[in-house]
Amino acid sequence: MGSLQVNDRSRFPDPVYRETVLKPLFDGARHFHAEALRRIDRAHLVMLVETGILDAGQGAAIARALQAMEREIDPAALAYGGDVEDYFFYMERELKQRTGADIGGRLHTARSRNDIDHCFLKLGLKPRIDGLLAACRRLLAGLIAVATRDRDVLIVAYTHGQPAQPTTYGHYLGAIIEVLIRDIERIEAARAIVDLSPMGAAAITTSGFPIDRHRVAWLLGFAAPLQNAYSCIAATDYLTSTYSAIGLLFLHLGRPIQDFQFWSSFEVGQLYLPNAFVQISSIMPQKRNPVPFEHLRHLASQTCGRARAVVDVMHNTPFTDMTDSEAETHEMGYQAVDAGLRVLDLMTATIEAGRIDPDRVAVNLSRSCATITELADWLVRSEGLSFRLGHEIAADVARAVVAMAGDLPTDGFSAFKTAFEHHVGRSPAANAAEFARMVSPEHFVAVRDRFGGPAPAVLDRALDGYRAALAGFETKAQQIAAREAQAAAELDRRIPEIAECA
Template identity: 30%
Template structure:
């Protein structure tokens, strides 16, 4: 990606995140409202709540009925149930879906949503038609199937958002590849790097997490329908056909594993946890660098908050939300694995219900943290002069000076000691490392020309081209490699989501054709 392309990418993000003016937005110090996406994440969910029980019931029925449509098509195609009865069931179920299951709302459900729903079909259509729906399956394999379908939505959104975060990191890294700053170890200035180099490092970790998320989600593409209660069925069903109709890549080869396992819950939460650790660490860095004491970065007005009491404040509070939500998946992983470990290796409520319920907040909060970090990275501007000042004042070129002495023939430990003394001298005199080095013959001999700026942090950063350092050729190579990796992973994300969408469309077409031909 060229610098111009990268700038355009950042501009595109800014355009997508323009905010609407809200009452009370002008605080005197801050003239814009909070970014719309950030406002939705931080505030709107507390106003709207997490959704009613009725909404949850409708969502569950939509998932169940989607599986029903595929299952009934397969039963008809295999000749297990005659097409006439299947067509009536398909038509009735499709009508319920179109009406958002209105006639089921308010019904007593003493044995759960599915049995109330199946009972309603039997009541309307009679036992001979409504009673064939459950042929060759159990609630166990049905539940194992619907939870995979339910996961697709938030999981797919997360994949896309992580890819967008990586894209913004790489775009910003390209734009700021020459902005020199100190790298920090133990909270102290260490060596000169660039802000772009730092962002490239973050992008590397984010892309590994994207790859891990893709791998962790492969299990949700395996169709468990047909496993029955735990031992399969004697009915000659075709799980590969229902897999095709529902957008899975294949059928589960073992019935025990199909209903006993929810490994994908643990794997997804683990992958989210790893990504969350990276995001929390980055948020800590940015929180430090945006403080008045450091002043290395400045956040856009629509990404900071004011104070209800202190009019001078510009609080980068979104970074605290990133840190908080980044840890949700870790808590979910511990809770889910603890619940799952209490069950034997068969169908169990501890596995299918108690462990799975921790997946949804884990995915949601990780998605929110990723979105907020994307907004922050796109809206953070480096304070170039301050970064350079801290790179000089922190003596970040000292290691380069020691290595230069080594290349001139001095043993490293002796060079290390000599440069340490030179730094101490610079501190005592209140001068730069370059100036202090003039009093030491071994150092002065290395300075080219008048030696006025030979220890400039920008030049030193450019010289660190080995071992993955910030040198120009090294950064270019890293950005090319990471961009290619992002394109590969993005293609996989797109293909996976397209397969799910296309399967849903094909299922609708197949159902309509079967009903119309009967």
């Protein structure tokens, strides 16, 4: 028995290694990367024929075999048998069986699994980034639409969990919009790194054959080849940049999600979700549970955590080709993208469906004296007081109104007159009507017409800028999609042409 075990483990693959490493990698490749590997074979073949590295007859034989393999082999139906190392060698064996070992073995001229691996991983990552960016643009469009709709809708803005000042829902959403725009730009910048082809680097140093790296990059839909060949097989910043940017996106989205849940609480109630988004209690019939915000929160956290895990896997790894940055790490990243897409779609829907409750906002503004800062400002502008003195008068007024559970515009003038006379030694110029207008939330918003403020004119200009940014993102995505579609069409055309050149 002992001798049998030694013999078993002297032959590749060891059964444990097969089940824990080779089989999962084979299954991952056939599930996630089969189409990318097919495209790499086709593009590399076109380049080999066009450069004369392979003659027309050799190219035709390989092209016909690749076409037959595409028709006859369903990657999803394959089962790992342990007789080849991985999916690449399985497909190479199939090619050799159809063309003969001499012809089939020529397809691998001037390439390595090193550049192939990084290439199919980049090809697998690009459409996932594109899907995420498309969902980001939909969210951005939804945010802009609601911010435009609710440009003038008052809300209570909070700091440290307490009512602070009135602003508008459009102004609040504008802050989210600006962060989202920057997050989209970060993801686009990461995608530009992914969009550089490693093919032609071979193992490390390119090749002595007269390869055309630019041609392969074009046929595969890349913007260009990555220049340094060592970087092609060693650099993982395309991976860390992507998942760092994704992690930041969902970290940032998690913050307004927290606000939305707080705003929809019974005690605050300034944000209302319609019944289509509300679940009921199994025992308490009065409950309206806006649970989408809970799902958004935990899914955003899952996405952020998974993205961070991908980045952390790269920590303290050598600057060379290594398995840490390859298929299984990417597959973990795909889970982050899948969860993130759920967040983006659900967040878009809830923001579009939600409404601000003006009655609850009015009550909370009244109870909190949230416009009192404008009283201090107004005293500086109209009475010539220092801001600190104006602040002290305003503080006295706020304390008096809160103590009587009153409303600042209707109940605050008497306290204001008393405080002003106490601090200044004379009566204020304003009467009760002017005081009420000046401390109203509408006036508070209207006079904040500086760049970046909530007043209608400046917010309209901001919204115009947000729409322009969205249009730019859409145009860029369309241009990339058109280039990649053109490349894919050329690759699909060239293989049949080569196949007929025998």
